Amino acid sequence: MLDLFKNAKKAATKLRDLSSREKNEILQAWGQDLWARREEIIEANAKDLAYGEEIALNPGLMDRLRLNEDRIQGMIDGLKVVAGLEDPIGSVDKMVENENGLRIGKMRVPIGVIAIIYEARPNVTVDCAALTFKSGNALLLRGGKEAIHSNRKLVEILRKTLEDKNLDPNFVQFVDDPTRESSKALMEAVGYVDLLIPRGSASLIRACIDQAKVPVLQTGEGNCHIYIDETADLDMALAIVENAKTQRIGVCNAMESLLVHKKIGADFLRAFKEIQVKHGIKVHGDPGTCQILDAEEATEEDWGREYLAMECSCKFVDSVDQAIDHINKYSTGHSEVIVTNSYENSQKFLQKVDSACVYVNASSRFTDGGQFGMGAEMGISTQKIHARGPVGLEELTSYKYIIYGNGQVRK
Amino acid sequence: MLDLFKNAKKAATKLRDLSSREKNEILQAWGQDLWARREEIIEANAKDLAYGEEIALNPGLMDRLRLNEDRIQGMIDGLKVVAGLEDPIGSVDKMVENENGLRIGKMRVPIGVIAIIYEARPNVTVDCAALTFKSGNALLLRGGKEAIHSNRKLVEILRKTLEDKNLDPNFVQFVDDPTRESSKALMEAVGYVDLLIPRGSASLIRACIDQAKVPVLQTGEGNCHIYIDETADLDMALAIVENAKTQRIGVCNAMESLLVHKKIGADFLRAFKEIQVKHGIKVHGDPGTCQILDAEEATEEDWGREYLAMECSCKFVDSVDQAIDHINKYSTGHSEVIVTNSYENSQKFLQKVDSACVYVNASSRFTDGGQFGMGAEMGISTQKIHARGPVGLEELTSYKYIIYGNGQVRK
Numbered sequence: 001m002l003d004l005f006k007n008a009k010k011a012a013t014k015l016r017d018l019s020s021r022e023k024n025e026i027l028q029a030w031g032q033d034l035w036a037r038r039e040e041i042i043e044a045n046a047k048d049l050a051y052g053e054e055i056a057l058n059p060g061l062m063d064r065l066r067l068n069e070d071r072i073q074g075m076i077d078g079l080k081v082v083a084g085l086e087d088p089i090g091s092v093d094k095m096v097e098n099e100n101g102l103r104i105g106k107m108r109v110p111i112g113v114i115a116i117i118y119e120a121r122p123n124v125t126v127d128c129a130a131l132t133f134k135s136g137n138a139l140l141l142r143g144g145k146e147a148i149h150s151n152r153k154l155v156e157i158l159r160k161t162l163e164d165k166n167l168d169p170n171f172v173q174f175v176d177d178p179t180r181e182s183s184k185a186l187m188e189a190v191g192y193v194d195l196l197i198p199r200g201s202a203s204l205i206r207a208c209i210d211q212a213k214v215p216v217l218q219t220g221e222g223n224c225h226i227y228i229d230e231t232a233d234l235d236m237a238l239a240i241v242e243n244a245k246t247q248r249i250g251v252c253n254a255m256e257s258l259l260v261h262k263k264i265g266a267d268f269l270r271a272f273k274e275i276q277v278k279h280g281i282k283v284h285g286d287p288g289t290c291q292i293l294d295a296e297e298a299t300e301e302d303w304g305r306e307y308l309a310m311e312c313s314c315k316f317v318d319s320v321d322q323a324i325d326h327i328n329k330y331s332t333g334h335s336e337v338i339v340t341n342s343y344e345n346s347q348k349f350l351q352k353v354d355s356a357c358v359y360v361n362a363s364s365r366f367t368d369g370g371q372f373g374m375g376a377e378m379g380i381s382t383q384k385i386h387a388r389g390p391v392g393l394e395e396l397t398s399y400k401y402i403i404y405g406n407g408q409v410r411k
Numbered sequence: 412m413l414d415l416f417k418n419a420k421k422a423a424t425k426l427r428d429l430s431s432r433e434k435n436e437i438l439q440a441w442g443q444d445l446w447a448r449r450e451e452i453i454e455a456n457a458k459d460l461a462y463g464e465e466i467a468l469n470p471g472l473m474d475r476l477r478l479n480e481d482r483i484q485g486m487i488d489g490l491k492v493v494a495g496l497e498d499p500i501g502s503v504d505k506m507v508e509n510e511n512g513l514r515i516g517k518m519r520v521p522i523g524v525i526a527i528i529y530e531a532r533p534n535v536t537v538d539c540a541a542l543t544f545k546s547g548n549a550l551l552l553r554g555g556k557e558a559i560h561s562n563r564k565l566v567e568i569l570r571k572t573l574e575d576k577n578l579d580p581n582f583v584q585f586v587d588d589p590t591r592e593s594s595k596a597l598m599e600a601v602g603y604v605d606l607l608i609p610r611g612s613a614s615l616i617r618a619c620i621d622q623a624k625v626p627v628l629q630t631g632e633g634n635c636h637i638y639i640d641e642t643a644d645l646d647m648a649l650a651i652v653e654n655a656k657t658q659r660i661g662v663c664n665a666m667e668s669l670l671v672h673k674k675i676g677a678d679f680l681r682a683f684k685e686i687q688v689k690h691g692i693k694v695h696g697d698p699g700t701c702q703i704l705d706a707e708e709a710t711e712e713d714w715g716r717e718y719l720a721m722e723c724s725c726k727f728v729d730s731v732d733q734a735i736d737h738i739n740k741y742s743t744g745h746s747e748v749i750v751t752n753s754y755e756n757s758q759k760f761l762q763k764v765d766s767a768c769v770y771v772n773a774s775s776r777f778t779d780g781g782q783f784g785m786g787a788e789m790g791i792s793t794q795k796i797h798a799r800g801p802v803g804l805e806e807l808t809s810y811k812y813i814i815y816g817n818g819q820v821r822k
Contacts, residue, residue: 013739016763090762098784102773109765111795194795213621215796236818243820328424350813351501352427354520362513362816371821372812373509384522384605384809385626386797398795401783402761405773407647409654410782 001185004140004173005192008113011170012138016110018167020087023134026165027083031076033161034126034154038072044153045122052146057120060250064121065147075126081375082130088394089136092402103404108397110136112194115186116378117142117208119200122150127376129158129172135396138171140193142186144200145178152176187212197391199379202306217386219379222252222334223306224364227323227349228268229340230261236361237339238271243363244337246279250308252380253335253367257303259323262288262316269293269314282311289314303330320345324352331355333382335364356382356389412596415551415584416603419524422581423549427521429578431498434545437576438494442487444572445537445565449483455564456533463557468531471661475532476558486537492786493541499805500547503813514815519808521547523605526597527789528553528619530611533561538787540569540583546807549582551604553597555611556589563587598623608802610790613717628797630790633663633745634717635775638734638760639679640751641672647772648750649682654774655748657690661719663791664746664778668714670734673699673727680704680725693722700725714741731756735763742766744793746775767793767800 034041045067052062088108095105114137118124125141132139143151152174159169175182186193190213197217198208208216226244228237244255260268269292276283276293284302285295295314302313303326317323320338327336335357338349346360357367367390369377374392381387387395445452456478463473499519506516525548529535536552543550554562563585570580586593597604601624608628609619619627637655639648655666671679680703687694687704695713696706706725713724714737728734731749738747746768749760757771768778778801780788785803792798798806 096784098782100777100782102777102782104783107761109795112765210624215794233818239818239820247821350518354523355811357812357814359814360816362814362819363821365821366511366513366814366819367812371509371511371513372515373507383626384520388809389812398799400766401768401778401800403768403770403773403777405771407644407650408773408777409650410658410774410776 001175001182001189004175005113005189007170008138008140008173009192011168012110012112014168015133015136015138015171018136020089023087024083026161026167027079027130027134029161029165030126030130030158031079033157034072034076037157038069041072041150041153041157042067042069044149047149048147057146061120061146065150067122067150071123075123078127078370078376079130081370082134082393085134085375085393087134088397100408101406102408105402106399107402108394109400111396111398113138113140113192114195114197114378114396115140115142115189115193116197116199117183117186117204119144119204120146122147122154124199125151125154126158128378131376131378131393131396133171135393137396138173140173140175140186142175142182143178148176148178183207184211187214190214197378215386217379217381217391218383219381219391220252220334221306221332221382222254222380223256223304223330223332224253224335224337225257225259225327225331226255226337226339226364227259227317227320227327228261228264229320229338229342229345230263231341231345232264232268232339233341234264234268234271237268238275240337240339240361240363241272242275242279244365245281245312246275246310247363247365249310251365252306253364254308255337255364256305256307256312257330258312258314259317259326260289260314261320261323262318265289265316266292280310282309284311284313286315288316306332320348324349328352328354334380335359335367337362337364356380412586412593412600415586416524416600418581419549419551419584420603422579423521423523425579426544426547426549426582429547431500434498435494437572437578438490438541438545440572440576441537441541441569442490444568445483445487448568449480452483452561452564452568453478453480455560458560459558468557472531472557476561478533478561482534486534489538489781489787490541492781493545493804496545496786496804498545499808511819512817513819516813517810518813519805520811522807522809524549524551524603525606525608525789525807526551526553526600526604527608527610528594528597528615529609530555530615531557533558533565535610536562536565537569539789542787542789542804542807544582546804548807549584551584551586551597553586553593554589559587559589594618595622598625601625608789628790628792628802629794630792630802631663631745632717632743632793633665633791634667634715634741634743635664635746635748636668636670636738636742637666637748637750637775638670638728638731638738639672639675640731640749640753640756641674642752642756643675643679643750644752645675645679645682648679649686651748651750651772651774652683653686653690655776656692656723657686657721658774658776660721662776663717664775665719666748666775667716667718667723668741669723669725670728670737671700671725672731672734673729676700676727677703691721693720694725695723696725697727699727717743731759735760739763739765745791746770746778748773748775767791
């Protein structure tokens with residue numbers, strides 16, 4: 001591992017010398033080479049799928065693991081989008097002159113070496129390589145054992161492209177050892193890893209936060225709420241709730257908890273009941289909502305759960321304030337929605353809800369780097385330090401102050 | 412401690428409701444009340460000074476500990492500057508409309524609860540209260556035992572002002588227990604402390620990074636370099652070196668290492684020798700510089716040292732590139748200076764030196780929140796995550812995405 005770390009550090013220094021044009025050419029070349037070698041990728045992926053069947057991986061994970069021509073094309077589309085984005089590196093937002101005549105500006109710079117620990121999705125390999133490379137950071141990829149053949153092949157192709165262009169292949173390195181030991185080594189790589197991003201289960205993320213000695217970016221868990229205000233358009237509310245709960249259930253931006261103003265509560269829930277039946281949604285409700293819906297009574301613990309299933313909690317509230325308090329108490333700080341036609345309540349909700357993404361009249365499913373115009377994402381940050389929400393190019397940068405003087409000394 | 416933590420969390424929620432005007436009025440009132448009660452402050456400080464003499468605190472620390480009317484006025488001036496700064500909270504830099512018609516903006520919000528562990532300087536108490544209060548964060552102050560009477564009195568006054576204005580005094584809380592246990596409790600206050608800032612010795616900072624379970628902002632150590640390029644104006648270079656090394660020696664932005672291009676090396680060092688003798692600067696030099704200066708030969712370890720004394724390392728280099736490599740190898744990433752008249756070398760140095768503040772033709776002593784126009788500072792960050800360089804109002808904020816829709820759902 002130490003060799004890998006040293007290579008990454010050396011590569012990070014060289015990456016600072018590449019121009020935007022050179023970086024974008026590599027992103028385009030990666031797309032061409034991935035497409036040219038798509039059969040090799042699908043072949044390697046078949047080995048992972050065979051292993052997945054052997055260990056009876058659940059259908060959701062099997063689906064995330066699977067690669068085909070469409071999905072490879074999807075990765076390549078992502079590369080093109082990232083190539084088209086503005087390069088944050090080297091930009092200086094403004095320079096100010098202080099009273100001594102020093103001109104002081106903040107210049108965007110890469111962070112250095114980024115490591116990611118992830119699980120079964122091989123497309124993460126290419127997304128992360130695109131974002132870290134364009135933002136000038138060296139990358140260490142520690143994928144899960146379920147996807148090892150796919151990841152190994154993808155990284156082999158990405159590195160070959162770099163070699164063909166006479167660049168250091170160590171801009172992207174694969175930790176070919178999907179064990180606890182390699183994760184631990186990354187967590188403790190002080191002086192080598194500048195930022196560690198765990199992307200996967202809650203237990204993986206918790207382990208990184210507890211054990212890492214390098215800075216960690218906390219991603220993920222989403223106990224997302226939708227609050228239906230008394231002034232909501234009920235058709236709009238139903239469409240948003242149906243989309244946020246059922247369009248895709250295993251994702252962090254799905255709705256897990258539904259709050260309804262009691263004034264319109266009975267009307268709304270009678271309409272929602274059709275959606276519940278249609279999709280087979282299991283509901284954990286408070287006593288009021290249990291009278292209308294076919295629901296189990298919710299326990300205290302249920303309000304805090306991220307179900308990741310056709311399941312949610314449901315509660316009547318007396319006011320937007322009560323909804324906000326409930327959310328700030330139980331939420332994981334990911335994405336929350338108010339459906340309302342009240343100007344006052346919409347502004348109050350936006351101001352007071354303390355989560356990464358706060359929506360008025362839209363589905364929480366839009367919390368996503370692609371949807372936010374970032375091309376791809378390293379994950380969704382639920383912490384408040386450094387970056388919050390989808391992590392794209394800009395969130396992978398730091399800055400330094402550059403100061404132009406003409407001989408100033410301090411009095 | 413748990414009560415303190417809970418109070419802080421509650422206070423942080425209330426702080427979000429204060430307008431800029433209300434916050435600025437408090438900052439002004441703090442200034443008035445501190446001045447009105449200056450005798451009490453000086454009296455409390457006398458107890459700390461007596462204890463300092465008893466335990467034979469070194470003269471530098473005794474000086475940092477001492478309060479008098481001038482220094483109290485200095486704190487009050489800082490409060491006024493912070494009151495006059497733009498309030499970052501609630502600002503949205505820009506909103507973009509995505510292809511679905513969602514309008515997406517990034518709004519600045521407070522981080523929540525900030526804790527600071529610091530040592531002997533009581534003015535830090537007031538500086539930190541001003542910055543965290545204005546940026547909407549609740550503050551937990553854990554000062555050193557050397558300053559306990561001064562800090563206790565200062566916090567008593569700040570809290571009384573809040574009470575007089577019918578505000579929650581827990582916006583500012585004092586951890587009245589200068590023990591390892593209280594520091595440890597802050598480091599482990601997951602769910603309560605959103606950011607921990609250690610400000611003091613290298614060992615304190617290292618302990619926080621190693622042990623904390625809450626996010627830590629690494630501040631401080633400065634092994635700052637000045638590189639004298641072959642094209643430098645030698646008078647300017649001498650003035651900058653003298654200022655950066657001797658104007659104040661116990662500070663993190665003082666020069667600790669001097670690199671000189673060998674082409675002008677002999678000329679420059681003969682002139683520098685006068686400064687060396689005048690101030691009694693002890694030099695750890697490479698073989699070349701030892702031939703000119705009265706110096707000891709430097710060990711490998713000397714290149715990495717932060718002397719915090721009338722002492723520095725000194726070395727000849729062949730080129731700006733060698734200077735940059737040396738700096739990136741041995742620096743702590745704080746502040747570095749090039750003195751040059753070469754456009755090419757100035758740009759190369761600004762681009763390639765990987766430190767928080769990189770100067771052309773000015774003293775490193777300007778790395779300071781006040782000098783950068785921030786009014787005060789919580790410390791100087793030497794990490795790349797979240798904030799780098801002086802930590803002021805903006806660096807004490809996070810952001811959230813606010814999204815305006817009109818019924819959008821994801822396809």
